[in-house]
Amino acid sequence: MKALVIDIDGTLTDEQRQLDLRTAAVIRELTVPVILASGNVLGFVKCAAKLIGTSDIMIAENGGVVSMGFDGPVHISGDKARCQEVLGILGEHFNLEELDGLERRSELALRRNFDIDAARQMLVDGNIRGIELVDTGFAVHIKTVDVNKGTALVEVAKLMGLDTGDFVAIGDSANDIEMIRAAGLGVAVGNAHPALKDVADLVTTGKYGAGVLEALKDSRLYTC
């Protein structure tokens, strides 16, 4: 395995979203490039990359934003305007609170305080296609179905001169499914969503950062 792509919240952090400091120290020692892949906005991922000491190549907004350098070129996909239309439709029936509205470039994020399944049913009933609601456990995202962390991994791998099969991918949430599937070794940490565990090559016993350490050892990215 030649590189690692890894989710932040719930994977490198615990349920309170605090960084596992022991795991961060190990990540910092790895000799392969480490790509952070998050549903959060680029500003958040940039901070995590600097603080932890990972690569300047970053995946944000569930794959809708790929940054090829810390202050480098940013590739945006998805369709924020279409997501905003859908927000308008759902907002007629649910009391929705948008998060990080200013910073989001490819999709929208909402506070997790509404009936997500009822909202999904409304999209089905309204024949609204091409848009999905993804619950990461930290926020609900309104995004286009054509963009995800898996499509972003394909993009990043190509730009790095690698194949997606060269990557170990580690995550915990439903928004990690396509990335875990695309990678050579897809890992779900012990606290992961059942749907992610179903598609993972490896499910760790340890949760959160402890699960990451386990995966790094099992994949031989970390051999100490």
Place this chain on the structure above:
Amino acid sequence: MKALVIDIDGTLTDEQRQLDLRTAAVIRELTVPVILASGNVLGFVKCAAKLIGTSDIMIAENGGVVSMGFDGPVHISGDKARCQEVLGILGEHFNLEELDGLERRSELALRRNFDIDAARQMLVDGNIRGIELVDTGFAVHIKTVDVNKGTALVEVAKLMGLDTGDFVAIGDSANDIEMIRAAGLGVAVGNAHPALKDVADLVTTGKYGAGVLEALKDSRLYTC
């Protein structure tokens, strides 16, 4: 001392901007509220607050943005439009590269690849008042002079029901001067800019995170 307000880059991080993990562990153990105060954008500070485990009250953009909760109300001061006018004037003479343009709400940040003193002289010669260029060592900020981390600390203290004198403040850069002055105990870490050391109550021997640990022990915020 009842609270801590602390800079991120060059204070909690090293010269490569990597978090001092040992210091982060100590910060996480403190019993007083810890407020992060950065020149960076709010998305960056929010990430640092979550990963380290500090308060949801945050100071970003050199005091121009104060957030009173993680996804809570944000108070914006400064005058971004005026900063943009000045950027236009300076841009006629220098090759300037704006950073985080989309995310900034109160001021501007530029890559540190131009003659800052020459640009400052141009502001003086052009009789452009009320605007200053602040070099944090990580970026050059174009900001209004009426807003800084010190004015933000006044605001935060008031909202927390505290006095600025109740705060220990720790920083490393010229943009920390007013905050260090406003606090009850103002600390410059060993790697700090000479202008900050000049106004500090305490200058630590240790640099970066090691200096922070020294200050936490000296101020008795950390007693283990």
